[in-house]
């Protein structure tokens with residue numbers, strides 16, 4: 001779902017050509033949600049505005065070299081998050097879900113290897129974990145595998161599996177706490193976790209180029225990949241339908257889970273922005289200031 005779509009690509013190309021209107025449209029579209037996100041990390045409005053302005057500056061300065069592997073929104077959120085971590089060093093800046101603050105489940109060194117554990121309990125499947133120099137390739141394989149896993153859960157309405165996977169892999173909540181949060185039996189959570197990991201691993205194996213056959217995976221890498229591509233984050237249009245309460249009940253329940261139980265900060269920022277948009281917010285001044293400070297970086301050709 002975070003695939004850079006045609007619209008993003010067109011917008012990027014227009015900005016590369018120095019199209020000021022396209023750049024103004026991009027600022028207008030994303031400033032609100034980025035500011036909402038910044039305000040969850042930085043208490044002062046002026047600091048939040050500064051860091052959002054810097055995010056747009058970094059984006060436009062890098063635009064010629066930029067290869068869009070994720071959506072513009074995901075890319076901008078990524079820059080913003082780094083800017084906040086680098087500038088403010090806030091303790092919670094690294095966590096992306098509210099629930100991670102409760103469970104203190106940030107990436108830790110020496111994390112266990114969930115896929116290896118599956119392999120150990122399932123000798124029938126050949127799963128090579130040898131180290132490879134092709135780290136980038138492995139990350140891409142894992143990303144594609146997770147993308148397929150999420151798409152499969154959605155298409156087959158396995159939303160309970162997706163919720164469990166989100167808590168385990170996106171938020172790193174321990175098994176027992178996942179069971180408590182979802183009012184499920186602890187053993188059932190373990191079974192579903194095993195099943196999800198097996199599917200992810202099987203997708204990895206299918207995606208591996210012939211002759212390679214190895215994807216090393218740690219819990220940290222799973223979480224990092226899930227988070228950096230926002231693999232299970234609902235689209236903005238879905239958040240809009242949630243706001244208008246036009247989603248089917250099971251999808252309404254899932255989006256509510258993502259926003260309130262997981263507490264995904266990216267989506268909460270987008271949601272707050274949508275809500276303000278609906279309430280007729282005025283943010284023209286801030287947008288104009290960003291435009292004035294960044295337009296000089298656009299190509300003059």
Ligand SMILES: [Zn+2]
Pocket residue numbers: 230232233234258264265266267268
């Ligand atoms: Zn999200």
